Amino acid sequence: MQNNLLCDDLDEITHSYDYGIVPGSATVFVRDELSGIVRLDMTLLEGVMVVIEISSQEFRVCSCLPISNTNTAIATVQTIQKLIEVPFESMDNLLLAISPMFHARFQQVLLDKLESVHKNDVGANQDQFPSLKHDNVFPQTSMMSGGPYSVSLLTKINNTQMPTHTDLEEIQHWINRA
Secondary structure: OOHHHHHHHHHHHHHHOOOOEOOOOOEEEEEEOOOOEEEEEEEEOOOEEEEEEEOOOOEEEEEEEEOOOOHHHHHHHHHHHOOEOOOEOOHHHHHHHHOHHHHHHHHHHHHHHHHHHHHHHOOOOHHHOOOOOHHHOOOOOOEEOOEEOOHHHHHHHHOOOOOOHHHHHHHHHHHHOO
């Protein structure tokens, strides 16, 4: 594991997902530079605490524990238990797989960001941007940060398919710039 991940990226990981987990709940509790792993815990919006291990090549859920006896928490734990020790290529992919509420918030943050860009750019070129209503969440062409954005990625997210690691890094970076 690179030392950068142990320092700079961990700060980003522990704060950049607050929109889709219990804010402030991500805490690093193991930094093993010799083994090249980091472990952190976080609480999902479903009321489940998860322990996640991060290495230079993957992200894995090590354990989970419901912190309430709600149906949502219990169902989420059952889903997560099937994914214990399954490697993911990004934190985004891991959270999208284990937390339906994170998935919903991720989509909503992305939609809000797209609508913001749409509103800011609509005056400059109205014909280029169709309406971003919920029945047409992802238009045929979209512009983010002045450049074309992957329509296939937006379709993946809208259809609950897993975007690639590169797609998710691009979205996460874009979301956090606001």
